[in-house]
Amino acid sequence: MYDLIYVSTAKGSPSHDDLKKLLTRARERNSELGVTGLLAYDQETRSYVQILEGPKESVLKIFDIIRKDQGHENIRVLKEGDSQSRRFGDWTMAMVESAYFKAIVFEYL
Numbered sequence: 001m002y003d004l005i006y007v008s009t010a011k012g013s014p015s016h017d018d019l020k021k022l023l024t025r026a027r028e029r030n031s032e033l034g035v036t037g038l039l040a041y042d043q044e045t046r047s048y049v050q051i052l053e054g055p056k057e058s059v060l061k062i063f064d065i066i067r068k069d070q071g072h073e074n075i076r077v078l079k080e081g082d083s084q085s086r087r088f089g090d091w092t093m094a095m096v097e098s099a100y101f102k103a104i105v106f107e108y109l
């Protein structure tokens with residue numbers, strides 16, 4: 001298992017619908033590649049934090065796609081490396097609200 005956690009800043013202000021579309025596509029590809037995780041978006045700071053977990057090759061492949069996405073910028077990896085087990089095994093990509101954003105970021109800083 002491999003974990004990668006990053007934060008980034010949205011370009012513009014994605015609407016609820018934009019986020020829903022993004023998640024639908026993300027869940028499709030992630031489930032194909034065996035990647036699970038969590039995505040949080042904070043409206044106030046327009047920041048994303050995402051946790052990707054799965055086989056190393058799959059995680060890096062998906063992150064490579066995400067990194068090139070013009071929908072966000074200022075991408076900073078907080079943590080990356082081997083891990084013992086999945087924490088989001090039931091979620092091809094869980095989405096949480098702003099309230100949890102800081103808690104997740106602080107856990108990895």
Ligand SMILES: Cc1cc2nc3c(=O)[nH]c(=O)nc-3n(C[C@H](O)[C@H](O)[C@H](O)COP(=O)(O)O)c2cc1C
Pocket residue numbers: 008022025026027029030039048050062065066067069071072093
């Ligand atoms: C913050 C953020 C997180 C994303 N997370 C994922 C993800 O977990 N999995 C994924 O496949 N795409 C994710 N995407 C979308 C990809 O960057 C890309 O736009 C999409 O997968 C392209 O789909 P396509 O090949 O159908 O054009 C994310 C995009 C952003 C901005």
